[in-house]
Amino acid sequence: MDTYHDLISQTFDFPTDEFRVEQNELRFHDIDLMALVEKHGTPLRLAYLPKISSQIQRAKEWFRTGIEQTGYQGKYSYAYCTKASHFSFVVEEALKNGVHIETSSWFDTNIIRAMHAKGKVTKDTFIICNGFKTEEYKYEITRLINDGFVNCMPILDSPNEVDYYHDNVREKCNIGMRLASDEEPRFQFYTSRLGIRYTDALPLYQQKIKDDPRFELTMLHYFINTGIKDTSYYWSELSRFVHKYCELRKVCPTLTTIDIGGGLPIQTSIQKEYDYPYMIAEVLRTIKRICEEEGVPEPDIFTEFGIFTVGESGATIYSILDEKLQNDKELWYMIDGSFITNLPDTWALNQRFIMLALNGWNKQYKKIQLGGLTCDSQDYYNAEKHIYQVFLPERKPADAKPLYVGFFHTGAYQESLSGYGGVKHCLIPAPKMVILDRAEDGTLTDRVFAEEQSGESMMRILGYQS
Numbered sequence: 001m002d003t004y005h006d007l008i009s010q011t012f013d014f015p016t017d018e019f020r021v022e023q024n025e026l027r028f029h030d031i032d033l034m035a036l037v038e039k040h041g042t043p044l045r046l047a048y049l050p051k052i053s054s055q056i057q058r059a060k061e062w063f064r065t066g067i068e069q070t071g072y073q074g075k076y077s078y079a080y081c082t083k084a085s086h087f088s089f090v091v092e093e094a095l096k097n098g099v100h101i102e103t104s105s106w107f108d109t110n111i112i113r114a115m116h117a118k119g120k121v122t123k124d125t126f127i128i129c130n131g132f133k134t135e136e137y138k139y140e141i142t143r144l145i146n147d148g149f150v151n152c153m154p155i156l157d158s159p160n161e162v163d164y165y166h167d168n169v170r171e172k173c174n175i176g177m178r179l180a181s182d183e184e185p186r187f188q189f190y191t192s193r194l195g196i197r198y199t200d201a202l203p204l205y206q207q208k209i210k211d212d213p214r215f216e217l218t219m220l221h222y223f224i225n226t227g228i229k230d231t232s233y234y235w236s237e238l239s240r241f242v243h244k245y246c247e248l249r250k251v252c253p254t255l256t257t258i259d260i261g262g263g264l265p266i267q268t269s270i271q272k273e274y275d276y277p278y279m280i281a282e283v284l285r286t287i288k289r290i291c292e293e294e295g296v297p298e299p300d301i302f303t304e305f306g307i308f309t310v311g312e313s314g315a316t317i318y319s320i321l322d323e324k325l326q327n328d329k330e331l332w333y334m335i336d337g338s339f340i341t342n343l344p345d346t347w348a349l350n351q352r353f354i355m356l357a358l359n360g361w362n363k364q365y366k367k368i369q370l371g372g373l374t375c376d377s378q379d380y381y382n383a384e385k386h387i388y389q390v391f392l393p394e395r396k397p398a399d400a401k402p403l404y405v406g407f408f409h410t411g412a413y414q415e416s417l418s419g420y421g422g423v424k425h426c427l428i429p430a431p432k433m434v435i436l437d438r439a440e441d442g443t444l445t446d447r448v449f450a451e452e453q454s455g456e457s458m459m460r461i462l463g464y465q466s
């Protein structure tokens with residue numbers, strides 16, 4: 001009989017640094033998951049904090065060795081992009097590693113204030129303010145700058161944004177500019193809506209930044225939606241970006257830094273997928289080569305890794321409630337949760353995570369489909385990264401314990417997309433809701449059901465306030 005354990009060991013290099021099996025039960029970072037499940041029940045979302053710190057340290061080390069090997073002249077700094085997970089315990093863990101912060105909306109500035117009040121963010125921490133700036137966001141950025149957060153830096157997302165800072169900033173202010181990258185060829189749009197057109201960057205600097213003694217353009221930023229991948233698209237966008245940096249650097253001596261965004265990928269299969277040190281060294285080599293060709297100093301580099309920082313720290317565990325054979329071949333294992341509501345990327349983006357049984361490793365394996373509890377026919381998971389199938393141990397009604405299945409590396413974005421407790425992507429609030437009705441005489445009435453979600457309510461959900 002081929003057991004589930006045989007299947008996994010023959011398919012992958014198993015055990016791994018992260019996963020092993022003891023008495024037919026799975027250990028994740030040596031943690032007895034079955035004991036946790038028995039203590040807390042399922043569905044269960046786990047956040048393993050040491051992984052956040054170790055990921056930050058790994059990336060810093062890859063940059064350190066890459067800089068050493070390539071003789072790169074600039075410095076490297078790590079920023080955490082809060083949108084990947086805004087929870088207080090995540091941000092606090094990341095900050096233990098001396099990271100800077102990237103923000104995406106004005107609600108994020110509440111997090112900066114809360115962390116500053118606790119002494120975890122200082123006025124020297126870089127606050128890289130990305131995203132489209134609403135009036136509230138510009139107001140909060142300006143307030144931080146005027147309050148002495150000397151490295152709070154608006155990253156201009158559109159040409160008019162700087163007008164607000166002209167009118168309201170009192171202190172010296174470093175400014176960044178995000179360049180709008182071209183999307184991957186198969187995307188529906190040619191150029192990203194986020195950032196400033198390449199052709200507008202130089203005029204914007206010359207017309208609105210250069211002559212104001214309060215402002216210094218210090219950072220050029222870009223973000224590639226597909227992430228840092230060894231594809232011709234990635235390398236050509238990086239090269240185009242570095243050439244633009246060189247062009248601007250020649251007329252703007254204060255421009256010392258580039259921010260190459262997020263997008264360092266995580267493992268979504270047990271099989272090792274990425275050669276991170278190679279990718280990072282290659283990024284450094286590319287920047288260095290272009291700067292040498294153009295006779296421009298190599299810039300300091302910032303990254304703002306979100307998924308890489310927090311993704312691998314998360315796990316989501318379900319019980320298998322029952323099985324249903326819906327025709328001769330299709331066997332469904334029903335979980336006590338939902339893919340759409342707990343792991344929305346699996347449904348919306350066809351994202352795969354590492355999926356493993358927690359128990360029953362000595363049992364025969366079966367090809368199954370996993371079904372969620374919602375009524376939506378799309379609420380299923382039936383393919384892994386390496387094959388278009390899913391296998392789990394067989395189960396019997398007489399089994400002493402239910403079968404449990406774990407999804408690993410689920411720590412980024414899933415809560416904000418699924419609206420955990422009421423938070424949303426980039427902390428964009430739930431809108432004010434108004435109910436419209438008609439009186440008997442046909443007159444329209446409007447009644448406020450709920451005001452727009454407040455920053456305080458988000459801060460409570462995220463654990464910053466009790």
Ligand SMILES: Cc1ncc(COP(=O)(O)O)c(C=O)c1O
Pocket residue numbers: 081084102130131223227261262263264304305306307308412
């Ligand atoms: C501007 C910017 N920086 C960083 C990130 C983080 O990307 P990732 O989580 O892939 O590292 C994003 C994600 O959307 C982004 O838009």
